[in-house]
Amino acid sequence: MNVYGIIKKYIDEYDFDDLLAIGAPNDEYDLETERISQRINIQSSVLEIAETISDVFLHSMCSVVKADVTNPDHFLEVAKKIKNELNTGLPK
Numbered sequence: 001m002n003v004y005g006i007i008k009k010y011i012d013e014y015d016f017d018d019l020l021a022i023g024a025p026n027d028e029y030d031l032e033t034e035r036i037s038q039r040i041n042i043q044s045s046v047l048e049i050a051e052t053i054s055d056v057f058l059h060s061m062c063s064v065v066k067a068d069v070t071n072p073d074h075f076l077e078v079a080k081k082i083k084n085e086l087n088t089g090l091p092k
Contacts, residue, residue: 004037006085011036014078016057032056042086047072049079 001009011029015021019028035056040049054072068074 001085001089003041003086004033006089007037007040007082008033009085010078010081011053032060035060040082040086044083044086046076046079046083049082050075053079 008030011033012020012026016029020026036049036052039052039056044052050072053075054069058069
């Protein structure tokens with residue numbers, strides 16, 4: 001799986017605005033996923049990933065139901081999952 005695919009998996013899984021849960025199309029978070037994937041890589045730390053997710057969602061949505069987008073700590077759980085799979089799922 002590539003960086004974009006790993007990020008999409010976890011951004012969609014977390015469904016920050018519960019939009020997928022209420023029937024939004026599967027591409028609902030693709031713009032945010034693309035922006036995140038352009039800014040992180042296998043060397044990015046968990047905190048850098050969380051900060052990137054926070055920044056991207058802060059600049060793309062008015063509100064996020066499940067997290068305060070101004071606080072990267074709210075994205076640490078997702079960032080850890082992304083980092084773990086980047087470490088194990090990408091060729092070195």
